[in-house]
Amino acid sequence: MRRTPPTMALPGPIPETRHDWQTIKTLLPYLWAWKGRVVFALCCLLLAKLTNVAVPMVFKDIIDTFTLPGANKLEQAVLLVPLGLLAAYGALRFSTVLFTELREIFFARVTQRAVRTITLQVFEHLHALSLRFHLDRQTGGLTRDIERGTRSIGSLISYTLYSILPTLVEIALVIGILAARYAWDFTLITGATLTIYVIFTIVVTNWRTVLRREVNELDSAANVRAVDSLINFETVKYFNNERWEHDRYDEQMQKWETAQIRSQVSLSWLNLGQSLIIAAGVTLMMWRAAVGVASGNMTVGDIVLVNAFLIQLYMPLNHLGVLYREIRQSLTDIERMFSLLDKNREIQDAPDARPLFASGESGPCEIEFENVGFAYEANRQILFDVDFKVGAGETVAVVGHSGSGKSTLARLLFRFYDTTTGSVKINGSDLRALQQASVRAAIGIVPQDTVLFNDTIFYNIQYGRPTAPREEVIAAAKAAHIHDFIERLPDGYDTRVGERGLKLSGGEKQRVAIARALLKNPPILIFDEATSALDSKTEKAIQAELEQAAIGRTTLIIAHRLSTVMNADEILVLDAGHIVERGAHRALLEQNGLYAQMWALQQQQNMIEA
Incomplete structure (x- = not known):
């Protein structure tokens, strides 16, 4: 019919x-x-x-x-x-x-x-x-x-x-x-x-x-x-x-x-x-x-x-x-x-907004979510009284089931939206008091859904820092374990990836995104399910590189696979927009709460797949 x-x-x-x-x-x-x-x-x-x-x-x-x-x-x-x-x-x-x-x-x-x-x-x-x-x-x-x-x-x-x-x-x-x-x-x-x-x-x-x-x-x-x-x-x-x-x-x-x-x-x-x-x-x-x-x-x-x-x-x-x-x-x-x-700019710099760093300066950053509540729509509350701090050079991971509000934290940190209640701060300054461009310049991200430009692989990696020389682009590709794959392609780094990168597999696109973030070399890193599209072997190899890249940087890891966050300084368990547990990996297992249940479930899945 x-x-x-x-x-x-x-x-x-x-x-x-x-x-x-x-x-x-x-x-x-x-x-x-x-x-x-x-x-x-x-x-x-x-x-x-x-x-x-x-x-x-x-x-x-x-x-x-x-x-x-x-x-x-x-x-x-x-x-x-x-x-x-x-x-x-x-x-x-x-x-x-x-x-x-x-x-x-x-x-x-x-x-x-x-x-x-x-x-x-x-x-x-x-x-x-x-x-x-x-x-x-x-x-x-x-x-x-x-x-x-x-x-x-x-x-x-x-x-x-x-x-x-x-x-x-x-x-x-x-x-x-x-x-x-x-x-x-x-x-x-x-x-x-x-x-x-x-x-x-x-x-x-x-x-x-x-x-x-x-x-x-x-x-x-x-x-x-x-x-x-x-x-x-x-x-x-x-x-x-x-x-x-x-x-x-x-x-x-x-x-x-x-x-x-x-x-x-x-x-x-x-x-x-x-x-x-x-x-x-x-x-x-x-x-x-x-x-x-x-x-x-x-x-x-x-x-x-x-x-x-x-x-x-x-x-x-x-x-x-x-x-x-x-x-x-x-x-x-x-x-x-x-x-x-005539469309209103929902997110605008305040008239007296200042840059995150003075001209030519950079340095470690401290991130703080202070009693943050957020709703995309009035009848759709996503986050409730979220409160945590990521110290300068520390790594904090956020885990939880799909739809718990993990990726929303990254969007708020980039100031794609303003908080409904509470505030997000970097180095003690509310994001609403800072220039958006300076905030985003200090953050590098590997997003969960990687979308590439319809251009060459080289262009997409170099997009992290358009002025970077070729040698640094190749070094970032090597760090993301994608250089050898690129070299095997007939056109090498000049290979076009197609609209939204559809000519590459999910794992290949994700490694391009990792190389792009590493090339940007920012003081703050966000890994939003950064290895979700990779096989276990590649994930372990890249995980070591990501942990190496996080040294000296303030890092926020948003993950579903708990094996990728075991070494974080602190792990936050988010459930329905609330932080229900927090602590290091071993301490959370000892609490025998939601994190321990998620860990046990993933271990069972790994055994079945093995």
């Missing part, structure tokens, strides 16, 4: 919809940083439109020269046209192109630098957001929002500066000339046509913006499903669910298809309405000009001038609706990206 894919919610709409003017206001400072180029580009724009409007006026004089009454008509045409008007006509034609291209040349750097700056700011802000945000995010939708927003910045600037603004300037110049040189009804027809056209375009386009937002959200939702499925490629294969994933993706694409069709049909109605308004306006203007020529109030040059103005005015006006629609679409795309900048 074929299963029906569950309905998946769309990526959440923007929590607080930004007004278009707010989006533009946010964008303007990035452009005004290059105010010299902006002003020059605007001057070129104005000059280009002045010369463009002057071309039909010169052409009118050329026509009138040929149609002047009297005996000297041929002589005037021979003398005036070649020597004056034609030269002016050609110069104005070239000047229009010249000023237009100068505007684009000088404004290109403004546009691209604005795109680069905003993109980097969003990227930096995303890295500054809390772990809570990144655990909840949908990577596919997020990347699509950034991609569309980045692309739309350039489009918005291009549409406004190169199309909308020049058209508005030209409209003002043409209406001014018509009002100054011809009867009032020419200006009335032009003004009425423009007003009706603009009102119709804005009303219909605003309606279409709602449809466009729906298309964007459905597009992001489809991308979320596709990326999530591809990231979990192995899981899909394990459970033979290719068809299931196909149906889930197609379900979302069907919704997108329906929304896209509605959007396209509404565009056709918009274009039809705009064309009807323009056709009516052009017909009335040409009829009025023809009446003026027939009555002798206007020359043939005048009707040519009016016709040329109509062509220059209504051709770009015909695209004005498209441009307005594209601008609204760009604003819709940009607002989703800018909304990321």
Whole structure:
């Protein structure tokens, strides 16, 4: 029986919809940083439109020269046209192109630098957001929002500066000339046509913006499903669910298809309405000009001038609706990206936060968890009144069943979250009084779930200290017992590990993580199930290296295998967020409590496996 894919919610709409003017206001400072180029580009724009409007006026004089009454008509045409008007006509034609291209040349750097700056700011802000945000995010939708927003910045600037603004300037110049040189009804027809056209375009386009937002959200939702499925490629294969994933993706694409069709049909109605308004306006203007020529109030040059103005005015006006629609679409795309900048940084440095160490200094660190209580959510308490200290250079291990809150201690020490109650201190200073970067620089970690960059093995090890020379990277690999394995690979250290390191086994990824932490050489080490993916033989070999690396460093070991923590100075037994036992390995066994039960159970498992 074929299963029906569950309905998946769309990526959440923007929590607080930004007004278009707010989006533009946010964008303007990035452009005004290059105010010299902006002003020059605007001057070129104005000059280009002045010369463009002057071309039909010169052409009118050329026509009138040929149609002047009297005996000297041929002589005037021979003398005036070649020597004056034609030269002016050609110069104005070239000047229009010249000023237009100068505007684009000088404004290109403004546009691209604005795109680069905003993109980097969003990227930096995303890295500054809390772990809570990144655990909840949908990577596919997020990347699509950034991609569309980045692309739309350039489009918005291009549409406004190169199309909308020049058209508005030209409209003002043409209406001014018509009002100054011809009867009032020419200006009335032009003004009425423009007003009706603009009102119709804005009303219909605003309606279409709602449809466009729906298309964007459905597009992001489809991308979320596709990326999530591809990231979990192995899981899909394990459970033979290719068809299931196909149906889930197609379900979302069907919704997108329906929304896209509605959007396209509404565009056709918009274009039809705009064309009807323009056709009516052009017909009335040409009829009025023809009446003026027939009555002798206007020359043939005048009707040519009016016709040329109509062509220059209504051709770009015909695209004005498209441009307005594209601008609204760009604003819709940009607002989703800018909304990321509005996301609150849950964990921020205090204004008076200080570094853990003075510049250039380092040294041993003492860690203290003082009556720490923590909850990811109000109704989900994880830690209760946790209180312990790791002296400088000491090793403290935390053990307990899965879900007892062990890994949460490491997250609090890194200050991915702030404690709900109590405090975490390093060298007597509350983490909230220290700069986050300095705290994290002092800590090295081998995480339980090692995720690698889609790059080379060398890059992933060197990531612990990007400036480390090759010799130190290799030394760290040897200490993690992975050097010989790397040397056997065809590309050695230049072997690419694939997305999230999927080309390596779990144990190989874990040894890369150990090498990376050793290369960082920090005063504090955290081993979060550091050897859980290793076989017993490799675990024993690396365990000796980890114990050697811990000498002189403050070390927190989070472990499920008790054999890895036997030599710790103190062992804490965590159960349901409470410290229920503490002491050295032998003392805890003598207590015959939870630790002793866990030890006995693991010894039985080892005997069965043996």
